[in-house]
Amino acid sequence: MLRRALQLRLCRCLLARRLGSRRGASTLAWDGKLSEIKKKIQSVLPGTWEPLYETSHLPPEQVDVVIVGGGVLGLSVAYWLKKLEKQRGAIRVLVVERDHTYSQASTGLSVGGIRQQFSLPENIQLSLFSANFLRNINEYLAVVDDPPLDLQFNPSGYLLLASEKGAAIMESNVKVQRQEGAKVCLMSPEQLRNKFPWINTEGVALASYGMENEGWFDPWCLLQGLRRKVQSMGVLLCQGEVTRFIASSSCMENTDGEKVTLKRIHETHVKMAHSLEYQPVECAIVINAAGAWSGQIAELAGIGKGPPGTLQGTKLPVEPRKRYVYLWHCPQGPGLETPLVADTNGTYFRREGLGNNYVGGRSPSEEEEPDPGNLEVDYDFFQEKVWPHLAQRVPAFETLKVRSAWAGYYDYNTFDQNGVVGPHPLVANMYFATGFSGHGLQQAPAVGRAVAEMVLKGNFQTINLTPFLFSRFYLGAKVQESNII
Numbered sequence: 001m002l003r004r005a006l007q008l009r010l011c012r013c014l015l016a017r018r019l020g021s022r023r024g025a026s027t028l029a030w031d032g033k034l035s036e037i038k039k040k041i042q043s044v045l046p047g048t049w050e051p052l053y054e055t056s057h058l059p060p061e062q063v064d065v066v067i068v069g070g071g072v073l074g075l076s077v078a079y080w081l082k083k084l085e086k087q088r089g090a091i092r093v094l095v096v097e098r099d100h101t102y103s104q105a106s107t108g109l110s111v112g113g114i115r116q117q118f119s120l121p122e123n124i125q126l127s128l129f130s131a132n133f134l135r136n137i138n139e140y141l142a143v144v145d146d147p148p149l150d151l152q153f154n155p156s157g158y159l160l161l162a163s164e165k166g167a168a169i170m171e172s173n174v175k176v177q178r179q180e181g182a183k184v185c186l187m188s189p190e191q192l193r194n195k196f197p198w199i200n201t202e203g204v205a206l207a208s209y210g211m212e213n214e215g216w217f218d219p220w221c222l223l224q225g226l227r228r229k230v231q232s233m234g235v236l237l238c239q240g241e242v243t244r245f246i247a248s249s250s251c252m253e254n255t256d257g258e259k260v261t262l263k264r265i266h267e268t269h270v271k272m273a274h275s276l277e278y279q280p281v282e283c284a285i286v287i288n289a290a291g292a293w294s295g296q297i298a299e300l301a302g303i304g305k306g307p308p309g310t311l312q313g314t315k316l317p318v319e320p321r322k323r324y325v326y327l328w329h330c331p332q333g334p335g336l337e338t339p340l341v342a343d344t345n346g347t348y349f350r351r352e353g354l355g356n357n358y359v360g361g362r363s364p365s366e367e368e369e370p371d372p373g374n375l376e377v378d379y380d381f382f383q384e385k386v387w388p389h390l391a392q393r394v395p396a397f398e399t400l401k402v403r404s405a406w407a408g409y410y411d412y413n414t415f416d417q418n419g420v421v422g423p424h425p426l427v428a429n430m431y432f433a434t435g436f437s438g439h440g441l442q443q444a445p446a447v448g449r450a451v452a453e454m455v456l457k458g459n460f461q462t463i464n465l466t467p468f469l470f471s472r473f474y475l476g477a478k479v480q481e482s483n484i485i
Ligand SMILES: Cc1cc2nc3c(=O)[nH]c(=O)nc-3n(C[C@H](O)[C@H](O)[C@H](O)COP(=O)(O)OP(=O)(O)OC[C@H]3O[C@@H](n4cnc5c(N)ncnc54)[C@H](O)[C@@H]3O)c2cc1C
Pocket: 068, 069, 070, 071, 072, 073, 074, 096, 097, 098, 099, 102, 104, 105, 106, 107, 108, 109, 110, 111, 112, 113, 114, 240, 241, 242, 243, 289, 290, 291, 292, 293, 297, 323, 324, 325, 407, 408, 409, 410, 411, 433, 434, 436, 437, 438, 439, 440, 441, 442, 443
């Protein structure tokens, strides 16, 4: 009923809605025309004139692509779809984001790191391209008449430490990284002490240090830069929550005689903020870029709702996992030369600004996983599980004082902690850009391009991300990345 009533009202207010759905440079001109029309109506009608129903906040009724989630990954896909479209204005793209303050989104709560020190060529290539994108950010994201972006990039490198047990793996990883074009050097404990005299090398057999394209930057700046750019390219942004998909199904038999149901989403329901209204949006493609919540979006499309052990019954294994980041002050600390240090047990830290501050933390073990129901910080976790390791590695950190802390959600892929990219094999028009579990920010520029290539050309053109397809969950083929932080 609500939907029918909404549609009737929508028809009546077609004019207002068309005006309201326009964006960018033409918005002012349209606003001007709208106010002229209002004035004319007011001059011929008695009393005050109010539009029957203001619909300018609603998303359009029809688009080509709906992107669920306006975090860094969703916006990057939007950017590349517009950048790679054959003809200007050829594709109508809508990004649906339920919270424009991004209060719980991973992007703004991350620590902004980028590294090339992965073990898999695909992950290295993703980060190499992304580093190039960040380096030339104003060539990609410049908007006429707007000030240039300053990502506050700190090119301080990552310093990974390996124990005796991890040394051989580190050596072979660095070989792959160099083959892919990354500039990484290996250091013995003695070389480590010479370069970073504040480090206690006990338990360290080998270290690898990134000399180029590694460090950290301001994730907010990237997010806002992408938002600004995609709006200027004609992408529609709407505040609302995707709550439902309407799909058509067709039953088929595969070569083994097994019955499979193919689905195609043709409508996305967007629930408007602070209201019971929703807007049905007809669409040809849906991109699932809902970060930590993308498992729920997949479920809405019926993904994982078949018999266990079948492709239909295979879920998207992405869920929110809470991660704490602590900020501490330590005037005796390592100082300006501090890279992002990742210890043998996963404890990490880096410098934050120039005032003797540092940020860091550690991923909990499976048994220690905190309840993801809220974003409260556990300070005992720092006292018991983080600080002892920090102080052991950097004795000066004995004197640190915690100043603040925050928690954020990893878009955690429980299967293999790597990204999920490309289409679903059965819900053929849902594409994924999710599940990066702690390295999604840095890979977003390259992943957006890969998803856009898949949508527009039907295959990966620049980096072959076949191992990252959804089908691996059904096939049990894990992406074996050994450098997950
Ligand atoms: C503490 C921490 C540190 C990190 N450090 C790093 C790092 O150093 N380097 C790195 O590369 N990565 C890091 N990450 C990971 C990185 O932040 C994420 O992988 C990345 O930001 C994911 O981007 P996203 O756009 O998928 O998710 P998000 O930024 O979470 O965006 C998803 C959006 O989807 C929206 N959404 C969800 N459901 C719906 C719905 N139904 N309708 C409409 N909108 C919806 C949400 O509101 C959200 O804004 C870190 C993460 C955390 C938590």
